[in-house]
Amino acid sequence: MLLEVKGLCVNYGRIEAIRDISFTVEEGEIVTLIGANGAGKTTTMKTISGLRPVRAGTVTFDGQDITDMPSHERPVLGISQSPEGRGCFVGMSVMENLEMGTYARPDRKNKATIKDDLDRVFELFPRLKERTNQAAGSMSGGEQQMLAMGRALMAKPKLLLLDEPSMGLAPKLIQQIFDIVTEINSQGTTVLLVEQNAAQALKRSHRAYILETGEIVREGTGKALAADPAVKAAYLGGDV
Amino acid sequence: MQFLIDNFAALTITGLAIGAVYALIALGYTFVYGVLRLINFAHSEVFMYGSFAAVWVVMILGGNVSGSTGQVIFWVAMMFVAAMLMSGFVAVVIERVAYRPLRKRNAPPLIALISAIGASFVLSEAMGLREKIARWFGLDDTLRDYVSNSRNNVPLPTIIKPQGVFNLFGYEVTNVDIFVIVGAIAMMIVLDQFVSRSRLGRGIRAVAMDPEAAALMGVNRDRVIRVTFLVGGVMAGAAAVFYLLKIGITRYDVGFILGVKAFTAAVLGGIGNLRGALLGGFVLGLAENYGSAIVGTQWKDVVSFLLLIVILLFRPTGLLGESLGKARA
Numbered sequence: 001m002l003l004e005v006k007g008l009c010v011n012y013g014r015i016e017a018i019r020d021i022s023f024t025v026e027e028g029e030i031v032t033l034i035g036a037n038g039a040g041k042t043t044t045m046k047t048i049s050g051l052r053p054v055r056a057g058t059v060t061f062d063g064q065d066i067t068d069m070p071s072h073e074r075p076v077l078g079i080s081q082s083p084e085g086r087g088c089f090v091g092m093s094v095m096e097n098l099e100m101g102t103y104a105r106p107d108r109k110n111k112a113t114i115k116d117d118l119d120r121v122f123e124l125f126p127r128l129k130e131r132t133n134q135a136a137g138s139m140s141g142g143e144q145q146m147l148a149m150g151r152a153l154m155a156k157p158k159l160l161l162l163d164e165p166s167m168g169l170a171p172k173l174i175q176q177i178f179d180i181v182t183e184i185n186s187q188g189t190t191v192l193l194v195e196q197n198a199a200q201a202l203k204r205s206h207r208a209y210i211l212e213t214g215e216i217v218r219e220g221t222g223k224a225l226a227a228d229p230a231v232k233a234a235y236l237g238g239d240v
Numbered sequence: 241m242q243f244l245i246d247n248f249a250a251l252t253i254t255g256l257a258i259g260a261v262y263a264l265i266a267l268g269y270t271f272v273y274g275v276l277r278l279i280n281f282a283h284s285e286v287f288m289y290g291s292f293a294a295v296w297v298v299m300i301l302g303g304n305v306s307g308s309t310g311q312v313i314f315w316v317a318m319m320f321v322a323a324m325l326m327s328g329f330v331a332v333v334i335e336r337v338a339y340r341p342l343r344k345r346n347a348p349p350l351i352a353l354i355s356a357i358g359a360s361f362v363l364s365e366a367m368g369l370r371e372k373i374a375r376w377f378g379l380d381d382t383l384r385d386y387v388s389n390s391r392n393n394v395p396l397p398t399i400i401k402p403q404g405v406f407n408l409f410g411y412e413v414t415n416v417d418i419f420v421i422v423g424a425i426a427m428m429i430v431l432d433q434f435v436s437r438s439r440l441g442r443g444i445r446a447v448a449m450d451p452e453a454a455a456l457m458g459v460n461r462d463r464v465i466r467v468t469f470l471v472g473g474v475m476a477g478a479a480a481v482f483y484l485l486k487i488g489i490t491r492y493d494v495g496f497i498l499g500v501k502a503f504t505a506a507v508l509g510g511i512g513n514l515r516g517a518l519l520g521g522f523v524l525g526l527a528e529n530y531g532s533a534i535v536g537t538q539w540k541d542v543v544s545f546l547l548l549i550v551i552l553l554f555r556p557t558g559l560l561g562e563s564l565g566k567a568r569a
Contacts, residue, residue, distance in 0.1 A: 046452075049455075049456055050455070051452055051455060051456075070460075071455040071456070072455050072458050072459055072460040072461070073458070074458075075456065075457060075458035076458060080456070081456045083452065083453060083456060087450050087452065087453030087456070088450075088453075089445070089446050089449045089450060089453065089454075090449060090450075091445065091449055092442075092445065092446075092449070096442065099442070100442060100446055100454075100457045101457060103439065103442075103443065103446075103457045103458045103459060104457065104458025151457075152456075155457070155458070
């Protein structure tokens with residue numbers, strides 16, 4: 001088991017954002033958390049990255065309890081996140097953003113390795129290669145999404161957390177982003193995905209969990225959930 | 241007006257020299273603001289402690305200074321080391337004592353501002369009352385040269401004798417003028433390179449732009465904040481040496497008006513923007529010199545703040561705009 005979340009509770013002040021959530025991610029999988037706005041998906045992602053304090057429960061990564069580990073130490077273990085809203089460093093160039101991805105890598109001084117990873121990112125996102133010197137803030141939403149994902153990959157993660165990669169993108173681009181997620185996974189990176197675009201996400205993932213108001217209400221393989229009538233009615237627009 | 245025309249070169253050079261000092265102090269305000277969105281009002285005292293360290297190191301090491309180029313270089317180097325160490329230290333202590341505990345408890349920004357003003361008073365009065373403080377410890381005799389008349393001006397022995405180097409439209413530009421202006425610009429180039437090229441510098445910019453995304457990249461925010469205060473403090477220490485070489489005296493409350501001016505320079509150039517601090521410092525230094533030549537020296541401070549108001553009316557984010565990252569790339 002690469003990631004195990006057990007009985008996790010997170011609060012914002014007195015408001016419970018997530019309640020007693022448990023789920024696992026196995027090595028090599030794509031696992032998706034699906035849910036409506038405010039269901040607690042982003043909170044879960046932020047907690048795994050250490051940006052939100054845990055009230056109860058544990059997070060175990062690669063056999064190590066990381067529940068209380070400071071956020072900046074987690075990338076070193078191999079957890080990397082492309083956050084909701086992309087979080088690109090708008091005043092930095094595309095290249096500087098990608099280099100920020102290597103900030104915590106122990107082998108960051110090995111130019112050959114870094115160059116290989118950079119080439120791999122450029123292969124996945126050729127658009128970034130054309131724009132290495134452009135300021136991230138002057139790029140379109142889709143390009144910034146690619147940059148955020150590319151930056152997360154530059155950390156060479158064991159587990160890639162993708163928070164709403166399709167948010168605000170045109171349908172054609174959404175398709176492309178999901179293709180790339182599948183490609184990243186087939187190259188050997190485990191992916192934990194959070195999505196509102198349930199149809200695409202379920203099609204692409206090995207397993208999925210459905211979150212409602214801070215609790216997991218259903219789980220199963222992507223295929224099984226996509227065929228489930230209740231899931232269809234609530235998340236796939238009924239007659240899909 | 242005739243006075244301004246007759247003395248234009250002199251006013252320009254002194255304006256640039258004092259502007260360079262403003263700019264170096266302004267960097268500390270702008271740097272901390274960029275990372276924490278906090279105005280560190282105690283930064284003026286960081287400068288003041290640096291200036292005392294520079295004077296004291298000359299006194300401790302036997303202070304009668306004259307003579308050879310080698311000696312001059314030695315004394316100036318000692319002043320820089322002492323002032324930068326002292327200012328850097330004071331800045332880091334302020335962060336540790338006055339800000340970090342509040343940050344850990346998620347205090348609203350207004351509370352940090354009040355803490356900053358409090359820290360400023362404590363530090364300034366501690367220096368102003370250093371004779372009494374020494375007496376508590378029974379050290380007032382031993383330290384008499386350093387603590388007596390603690391509310392008066394403290395002069396720096398002449399380290400560099402001002403000598404005309406070249407003539408600019410009737411004004412003898414001195415070696416001190418050149419050293420201060422060139423030295424301050426060089427410091428700023430070093431800082432600019434540090435911020436844009438080094439790993440830690442990039443970490444600082446990343447935290448300034450998006451603290452959460454920076455944490456996701458593995459940037460340690462507390463460490464970045466400490467370095468930010470340290471670098472701002474070191475720059476203020478350098479500013480203190482340049483100021484002493486040009487002006488020749490310091491005192492316990494020297495930080496107040498200089499701090500306000502440097503803060504003005506930071507806002508003028510665009511708070512959070514390093515190059516803005518440089519530009520703001522020079523513009524302010526020149527404007528107050530030209531302005532006071534036209535309307536009289538007693539109006540000097542009025543001129544600076546009028547300039548600030550006018551510029552903010554037309555460019556509310558300052559000359560170069562806000563933010564540590566946006567002016568670059």
